[in-house]
Amino acid sequence: MNKIEHHEYTGRIDNPDVNERLHQIIRRWHSKTDAGAPVFIGFRSEEGVKRNQGRPGAFDGPVVVRQKLASMPYKTPVFDYGSIIGDEDLETSQTALGKSVAEVLANNQFPLIIGGGHETLYGHYLGVRQTFPKKKLAVINFDAHFDLRNERPSSGTMFHQILSQDQDVDYYVLGIQPSGNTESLFKRAEYFNVNYALMNAVRNTNIYAETLEKLKGYDAVFATLCMDSVQQSVAPGTSAPAQNGYTACEIHDMVAQLAKLENLTSFDISEVAPALDVDNRTSSLAASLFHSFMIERETFQ
Numbered sequence: 001m002n003k004i005e006h007h008e009y010t011g012r013i014d015n016p017d018v019n020e021r022l023h024q025i026i027r028r029w030h031s032k033t034d035a036g037a038p039v040f041i042g043f044r045s046e047e048g049v050k051r052n053q054g055r056p057g058a059f060d061g062p063v064v065v066r067q068k069l070a071s072m073p074y075k076t077p078v079f080d081y082g083s084i085i086g087d088e089d090l091e092t093s094q095t096a097l098g099k100s101v102a103e104v105l106a107n108n109q110f111p112l113i114i115g116g117g118h119e120t121l122y123g124h125y126l127g128v129r130q131t132f133p134k135k136k137l138a139v140i141n142f143d144a145h146f147d148l149r150n151e152r153p154s155s156g157t158m159f160h161q162i163l164s165q166d167q168d169v170d171y172y173v174l175g176i177q178p179s180g181n182t183e184s185l186f187k188r189a190e191y192f193n194v195n196y197a198l199m200n201a202v203r204n205t206n207i208y209a210e211t212l213e214k215l216k217g218y219d220a221v222f223a224t225l226c227m228d229s230v231q232q233s234v235a236p237g238t239s240a241p242a243q244n245g246y247t248a249c250e251i252h253d254m255v256a257q258l259a260k261l262e263n264l265t266s267f268d269i270s271e272v273a274p275a276l277d278v279d280n281r282t283s284s285l286a287a288s289l290f291h292s293f294m295i296e297r298e299t300f301q
């Protein structure tokens with residue numbers, strides 16, 4: 001059984017009479033907490049990255065991203081489930097994450113999952129599927145990579161795992177880098193009818209707006225953001241950084257639009273690797289993206 005670790009939030013206080021920063025307002029999750037509220041769930045795992053021959057360092061992602069979130073202004077109810085401590089038994093760790101995600105969804109709350117390597121997404125999927133066993137699902141991935149490898153489960157296989165076992169999931173991925181995916185992976189994307197857009201198309205066409213329109217037609221949508229979709233200058237702390245990835249401005253704007261999607265069930269940000277980071281740039285950016293998302297989605301609470 002995977003251990004659950006709890007995070008102690010601390011930070012500065014400007015006015016002791018008002019709870020106006022996240023560390024002042026956040027409470028430990030329990031099954032009676034407010035419906036509709038966001039709930040952070042950490043997934044401390046880098047086993048998938050190791051198996052994928054990447055650069056480990058994401059194990060502390062959930063700790064450092066929470067440290068960065070702690071002092072951000074936030075006033076509405078928000079909860080923290082804790083972090084699942086992953087180990088070499090990735091499959092069991094992902095099952096544990098799925099169970100936690102399903103528990104939170106069953107409470108009509110909104111899981112905000114902090115990875116961990118991108119193997120986080122497979123556990124995220126398990127929780128969504130367990131909650132909605134019969135629904136037509138879509139997953140939207142902001143990523144430089146397809147993650148369609150057909151190998152032992154890792155941070156490069158999750159969408160192959162999902163699409164080969166579940167006929168009722170459509171896969172959308174935006175920000176694919178030609179320099180990060182071989183012809184074989186592009187062919188596999190065609191084989192699975194993946195709705196993909198290269199980074200240049202995302203920048204120069206209406207594909208994102210069109211994708212959001214299509215996503216409205218599903219029973220439920222879950223979202224994942226791999227930090228290696230963001231350019232290396234602002235997100236150096238990832239296993240496989242991209243030189244031509246999203247700018248900080250572009251990805252904030254896209255996440256803000258995502259937050260308005262009513263049938264969105266849950267959102268993970270993965271591949272924050274503090275051990276590879278420079279001046280906490282990647283963890284600060286991930287925290288800022290979660291914060292933007294929460295502010296935009298407050299209307300649903």
Ligand SMILES: N=CN[C@@H](CCC(=O)O)C(=O)O
Binds near residue numbers: 155228271
């Ligand atoms: N989205 C994450 N992808 C993998 C690397 C991509 C690949 O397998 O080529 C990762 O960082 O571990």
